[in-house]
């Protein structure tokens with residue numbers, strides 16, 4: 114028998130892989146680490162790198178530390194709500210590309226819950242978009258944000274934000290309004 118330094122419980126030697134901490138405590142500690150903002154961002158960053166390699170895209174053009182700063186400035190309570198929900202998997206924060214054809218840059222990522230991310234994947238991928246002048250005249254209809262971006266030369270992120278009515282972010286970036294058809 115051996116006493117775990119953390120839970121103070123005496124356990125059989127089989128419950129120890131390391132000197133002072135039992136296996137159950139180590140598992141809890143690892144889970145707590147992975148659920149912290151820093152741990153979560155570390156995992157997300159690693160998967161973005163793997164994802165980029167699999168798709169033959171450029172690696173993220175930011176460091177893990179820069180992603181962490183970006184996350185902390187933009188998360189809008191996402192992580193807090195996930196913690197408060199008792200780690201509901203639907204509320205787990207995700208950091209995804211706005212345009213999945215483009216690589217990971219701070220201009221092309223956004224954060225949302227996993228549930229929102231899944232819904233977005235289902236509904237937005239092939240949504241048609243309208244290009245509208247400031248005076249309200251429709252001057253183009255495209256099969257997707259990507260098509261609109263390719264044909265107009267306007268960044269997909271700008272069109273995406275326009276369609277989602279984020280005025281703060283579209284202001285001054287585009288001469289056009291964008292809407293889903």
Ligand SMILES: [Zn+2]
Nearest residue numbers: 117120135138
């Ligand atoms: Zn223990």
